[in-house]
Amino acid sequence: METHGAPMDSAERLRAAGLKVTAPRRAVLAALTGHGHLDADTVFERVRGELPTTSLQAVYGVLAALTGAGLLRRIEPAGSPALYESRTGDNHHHLVCTKCHTVADVDCVVGEPPCLEPSDAGGFAIHTAEVTFWGLCESCRSEPAA
Numbered sequence: 001m002e003t004h005g006a007p008m009d010s011a012e013r014l015r016a017a018g019l020k021v022t023a024p025r026r027a028v029l030a031a032l033t034g035h036g037h038l039d040a041d042t043v044f045e046r047v048r049g050e051l052p053t054t055s056l057q058a059v060y061g062v063l064a065a066l067t068g069a070g071l072l073r074r075i076e077p078a079g080s081p082a083l084y085e086s087r088t089g090d091n092h093h094h095l096v097c098t099k100c101h102t103v104a105d106v107d108c109v110v111g112e113p114p115c116l117e118p119s120d121a122g123g124f125a126i127h128t129a130e131v132t133f134w135g136l137c138e139s140c141r142s143e144p145a146a
Contacts (some may be wrong), residue, residue: 001130007012010025010026010029010030011026011069013029013095014026014029014071014125017066017069017070017071018060019065019066019069020073023051023055024047024051024058024059024062025062025065025066026137027046027047027050027051028043028059028062028063028066029055029066029071029072029086030046030050030144031043031047032072032084032085032086033047033068034086034124035086036085036103037075037081037083037084037094037103038041038083038084039081039083039084039087040059040063040081040082040084041056041081042083043063043084044056044059047059055076059072059139067084069074069115070088070089071086071088072084072085072086072087073086073087073128075094075103075130075132077094077096077101077103077132078132081100083103087105090107090108091108091128091129092105092106092107093105093106093108093130093131093132093133094131094132095132095133095134095135095137096132096133096134096135097135097136097137097140098134098136099136099137099140100134100137100139100140102139102142104137106133108129116129116131117129120126
């Protein structure tokens with residue numbers, strides 16, 4: 001989100017989403033902004049460095065609130081814990097390495113959401129298509145076979 005060409009700080013982003021500005025919410029946003037796809041335990045470890053009395057349960061509550069407000073996106077690759085990211089507001093997809101579980105963003109090839117449409121929407125008004133591509137990342141492909 002931007003205002004007048006300048007990026008919004010975390011307090012402005014929280015207020016714009018209709019949320020109260022709290023230290024745990026700001027810390028969780030900071031832990032995720034620009035850091036890719038993190039699970040709740042990793043977010044907790046980062047937040048605990050700044051707010052040592054914060055509990056894991058509090059971090060889960062903040063992640064749920066921020067996701068519900070559209071400030072974070074939650075993805076759930078099969079076989080992995082839920083991951084959170086700060087890239088929202090677009091219809092990007094994900095690449096997941098089946099060996100090291102690295103997750104990378106990939107832009108939708110069509111652009112505007114939904115970038116894919118089912119052959120029969122069954123009466124649904126589709127607003128988002130979520131695609132996960134699975135394979136081996138470049139690092140895992142270049143490792144010698146065990």
